[in-house]
Amino acid sequence: xxxxxILEGKLTxxxxxxxxxxxxxxxxxxxxxQYKEYVNELIIAIQNRTIRNSNGAVMxxxxxxxxxxxLCADDTFWQLVTDADNYYxxxxxxx
Numbered sequence: 001x002x003x004x005x006i007l008e009g010k011l012t013x014x015x016x017x018x019x020x021x022x023x024x025x026x027x028x029x030x031x032x033x034q035y036k037e038y039v040n041e042l043i044i045a046i047q048n049r050t051i052r053n054s055n056g057a058v059m060x061x062x063x064x065x066x067x068x069x070x071l072c073a074d075d076t077f078w079q080l081v082t083d084a085d086n087y088y089x090x091x092x093x094x095x
Contacts, residue, residue, distance in 0.1 A: 003092050008046045010084035011039050014061070017080055028070050035064055054092045061085040 001009075018036050023029050042059060045051040061081045065071040072078060 003095055004046050004049065004051075007051075007084070007088060007092060008043055010080070010087055011043050011046070014077075014080045014084060015039055015043075017077055021074070021077065023070055025070055028068055031068065032071075038064065049095075051092075051095075053094050054088050054090075056089060056093060058085040058089045 015036055018032055018039075021032065023032070039061075042051065062085045065077070065081055
């Protein structure tokens with residue numbers, strides 16, 4: 001698998017997990033819909049090979065959930081998000 005495929009798999013796993021989440025807060029659920037749209041945009045950029053080299057930056061996935069305690073408390077979701085952001089930062093400095 002190349003870097004594009006690995007990164008796409010990580011983002012797809014995030015979306016799949018979001019679909020299984022049951023949260024108490026309607027505000028958080030609404031935010032997750034927007035977050036999933038952002039992840040989908042990243043997936044499209046990967047598929048089109050238009051995603052930029054990371055140059056050590058992240059995609060903003062961690063920042064996108066860090067303000068929501070309910071999301072941060074979900075260990076599985078947090079692991080998926082940090083894994084994808086860290087992979088992009090460290091492994092995708094050059095495609």
